[in-house]
Amino acid sequence: MGQSNAETQATACPASGGSLFDLAGSSLTQPEIQAHPNAFYQAMRREDPVHYDEKLGMWLVSRYEDIVTVLRDPLTYSDKHGYAAQYASGFFAEFKEILEREGGGFFPDVIKDDPPAHTRVRRLLEKAFTAHRVASLEPGITTIIAGFVEKLADQAAGGRVVDGVNDFAIPLTISVICEQLGLSHFSADKIKGWSAAVTAQIGRMQNREQMIDNARQICELQNFIIEQMKQREAAPREDMISDLVHAHTDDGGKLSFAEAVSLIRALIIAGNDTTATAIGNLLFILATRPEVAKALQGSAADDRLLNRFVEELLRVAPPVRGLAKMTTREVELGGRKLPEHAHLLVLYASGNDDETHFTCPREVDLNRGNLSSHVAFGVGIHRCVGASLARMEIKVAAREIVKRLGQIRLAVPVEQIRYLPTVATHSIQSLPLTLSRRQ
Amino acid sequence: MAALKVTYIQLDGIEKTIEAEPGQSLMTIARDNMVAGILGDCGGCCSCATCHVYVEPEWLERVGAADEVESSTLDMVSDAHRGNSRLCCQITLRAELDGVRVAVAPSE
Numbered sequence: 001m002g003q004s005n006a007e008t009q010a011t012a013c014p015a016s017g018g019s020l021f022d023l024a025g026s027s028l029t030q031p032e033i034q035a036h037p038n039a040f041y042q043a044m045r046r047e048d049p050v051h052y053d054e055k056l057g058m059w060l061v062s063r064y065e066d067i068v069t070v071l072r073d074p075l076t077y078s079d080k081h082g083y084a085a086q087y088a089s090g091f092f093a094e095f096k097e098i099l100e101r102e103g104g105g106f107f108p109d110v111i112k113d114d115p116p117a118h119t120r121v122r123r124l125l126e127k128a129f130t131a132h133r134v135a136s137l138e139p140g141i142t143t144i145i146a147g148f149v150e151k152l153a154d155q156a157a158g159g160r161v162v163d164g165v166n167d168f169a170i171p172l173t174i175s176v177i178c179e180q181l182g183l184s185h186f187s188a189d190k191i192k193g194w195s196a197a198v199t200a201q202i203g204r205m206q207n208r209e210q211m212i213d214n215a216r217q218i219c220e221l222q223n224f225i226i227e228q229m230k231q232r233e234a235a236p237r238e239d240m241i242s243d244l245v246h247a248h249t250d251d252g253g254k255l256s257f258a259e260a261v262s263l264i265r266a267l268i269i270a271g272n273d274t275t276a277t278a279i280g281n282l283l284f285i286l287a288t289r290p291e292v293a294k295a296l297q298g299s300a301a302d303d304r305l306l307n308r309f310v311e312e313l314l315r316v317a318p319p320v321r322g323l324a325k326m327t328t329r330e331v332e333l334g335g336r337k338l339p340e341h342a343h344l345l346v347l348y349a350s351g352n353d354d355e356t357h358f359t360c361p362r363e364v365d366l367n368r369g370n371l372s373s374h375v376a377f378g379v380g381i382h383r384c385v386g387a388s389l390a391r392m393e394i395k396v397a398a399r400e401i402v403k404r405l406g407q408i409r410l411a412v413p414v415e416q417i418r419y420l421p422t423v424a425t426h427s428i429q430s431l432p433l434t435l436s437r438r439q
Numbered sequence: 440m441a442a443l444k445v446t447y448i449q450l451d452g453i454e455k456t457i458e459a460e461p462g463q464s465l466m467t468i469a470r471d472n473m474v475a476g477i478l479g480d481c482g483g484c485c486s487c488a489t490c491h492v493y494v495e496p497e498w499l500e501r502v503g504a505a506d507e508v509e510s511s512t513l514d515m516v517s518d519a520h521r522g523n524s525r526l527c528c529q530i531t532l533r534a535e536l537d538g539v540r541v542a543v544a545p546s547e
Contacts, residue, residue, distance in 0.1 A: 123482065131485035131508045307511055372488055372515030373546075380480055388486040 023047055027055035028322075028345070028423050029204070035419040037321070037426070038362070041350035050336040056204065056423065058324070058345045059338060064354035064375070066334040067346055071379040074114060076331055077344065079382055082324035083112040085343050088201050091211045095201075098212065103219030104226050107262040111270075115381060120249050121259065125385045128240060134388040141176055142396050148172045149400045156435045161411040164287075164431035169279035170272070176393055177271035181264070182239020183228065191268065194221040198269045202324070203422030225264045229257075240267065267386075275390045277319035277427040279397050284417070285313060285364070286401065287408045287433060292364050296402045297438075303395075308366045310394045314352075315374035316364055321349045321426045323378075349426060351375045408435040443532055447474045447492075448542040459532055465541065466490040466528035476543035483528035485509055488516045492527045492541035499523055501535055519544045 021043035026033055033040050044051045044062035051060045061067055070077045088095035099106040110121045148168055156162045174188045197217035200206050206214060232242040244260050255263065286293045292309075299305045322345040329340050338344075352374045353361045359368075377384035384390065401408075410417070411432035420427040442458035447469055449455065459468045469477035469490070478489035485508055494502045502525065505513060509529050513520050527541060 126482040126484050129484055129486075131512060135508050304511065304514055307514065311515055369518030371517065377487075380478075383480040383487060385481075385484075387481070388484060391486075 023051065027053050028060065029053070029055045031419075031421055034421060034423065034426070037349065038353060041347060041353055042355075044347075045350060045354060045356075049334040050338070053345075056345070058343045059336075060322070060350075061333065061344055061346045062350040062354075063334055064351040064357040067348065067351040067375055068379055069333065070325055070344065070346055071375070071382070074381050076328055077325040078114050078328050079112050079118075079323075079325060080114045081326035081328070081341075082344060083109065083202070085326060086202050086204065086324040088211060088215075089204055091206075091208055094208075095211055095215050098215040099219060099222070102216065103222040104261070105222075105258065107222070107258045107265070109266060110259045110262050111266050111382075111385075118381065120251060121255070121263065122381070122385065123250050124244075124247055124255070125263070128243065129385050129388055131388040134392050137180075137389070138392055138396065140179070141393060142400065144175050144179065145172060145393070145396045146400045146404070148175070149397075149404045153405060153435070153437050156433070159434055161432050161434055164283035164433045165276070165280040165428055166430060169276040169283070169431075172279065172397065173272040173276040173393065176275075176389075177268060180239070180271070180389075181241050181267060182232075182237055183241075190220070190224075191272065193217055195269050195273045197221070198265070199273055199422070199424060202424045203420070205421040205423070221265060221268070222261060225261055225268070229260060229264070270384075271386060271389075273427075274319040274425065275393050277425060278314060278317075278390065278394050280428045280431055281317040281319070282313060282394060282398055282401070283408060283431055283433065284410075284428060285317065287410045287431075288414060289364065293402070293408065295366070296398060300399050300403045305366060306395045306399055307391070308371060309364075309398060310391050311371045311374065312364050312366055312368065313394065313398075314376040314391075315358065315371070316352070316362070317426070318349050318352050318374070318376035319425055319427065320376065320378075322347045322423055345423060348375045348378065402438075404438055406436045406438045408433055443534065443537040444539075445532060445536075446538070446540045447477070448540065449475045450543055450545060451475065461532050461534060463532055464528050465492070465530045465532060465539075466526070468532065469527065474543065476546060477527065478546075479528060481528075485512055485526060485529055488512050488526060489546065490527045491516060491519060491544040491546075492525055493521060493544055494523045494525055495540040495542065496523065498536070498539050498541075502530055502539065505529065516544075519546075 021039050023043045026040055041062055049063045053060050096106045152162055152168050170192055171188045174191045178186045194217055197214035200214050228241055229245050232245045236242045236246055244263055325344045327338050327340055327342045331338050355361050377387045411434050418429040420429050443461055444456055444458055446454055446456045455474055457468055457472045464483055466479040466483055470479045480489045481487035505525055509526055513524050
């Protein structure tokens, strides 16, 4: 199936013996490793679990157990400082200046704060994303997603090649989050550009020219958000932006203007980017693992099985590869002594691939007893607040795809699939497919 | 209103009996009182299954069963899921549960 040696090796189960991977000569900044990282992860887990990547200037945390240790101790491993050091890395002062000059201000991400400041805002968002509230949204979201699947089938008529990421996954997730936020008139292309610009700030791969272009896009996004907030300050509506503009936190206070802008920005971006990546991965797996597609096609009405499939999809192909933390004191992790202010990249994707925690980690196994212990959504106080919504969107997408579409095939050899250049996520850039309606 | 009692049986066998006001969830009470093994990552959204408990049999009827949404979250921890499993963020302390006993389920 054209897998790289690494992927084939990891598929051999139980995991094969010695690794031939040249860890010292490799870096996560290399596009080839970003695209096909599993052998790199495996070599780190075996040889150097908390590995210093010189080119990146970060410690890579690769083992499941160490990842959970880091995430369960937010005071030793600061999200706030790790994120700040990652953000617009190399160009931060200039980036900030552009936003202050043209984008209404520089608004730090409150979701990436440390406790206790983080807790106040987190409690507010949790109320909007309970599993029960999300369940009540399922019928409406099913209508949206079914429409996108039908449109994709129309586009693919007569054997025409469609793009599973740009024609389907991205516009679909943008539609869903805009509906939640109450944005009825939006340009999906603009939101797509804004998302890429924001996520590039933690990807570590942008040059100065790209940074300037991305900063300008983020200015446009912020000006759009501020305009939407103003409208709702004057006249509240039944939507999430109104809820945030008028929200009261548990301490009886209100969100500051800067906090509200940063939260709405986070919801627009986080609400579509990672979920779109997951839905792209869903199509990729259906196109490249016919046994999985077949199992799902026989079970479109089985909600339990679909839920389990979504968890396993997120484990095998987590959208978020790695996020940054920073040590606030000297600490030992995975046998390695780390100094204060060590900049870490926590590799969720490697944790999900850890053969000491998940038997045969490269296999899609819907009967895993420890299915939900994957770390695709993170662990601890920063665990993804929108997890229920993301899961439901992916589940509905899986259900509507297998109900409505027949065979899905890659329209190019698997080696030609390109991934976004970034250390933060593992995202297919474009997914050429042929597909037909289910007979 | 008088405080009610809840007992958590930790995995290490230690029983913690806590007095709390009604209206709070058993997850919040456990987290505020450092009951080992009750993490409540998602803050009570019923989405993470890190507040999984086994309700002691004599309390099962009064506590009640998990609804569909909670059951589907519990299904994700199938290794540890039993007939008396509940996510304690979904159990609100109320007068009829005064003295309720729950055992912390093993995490994965």
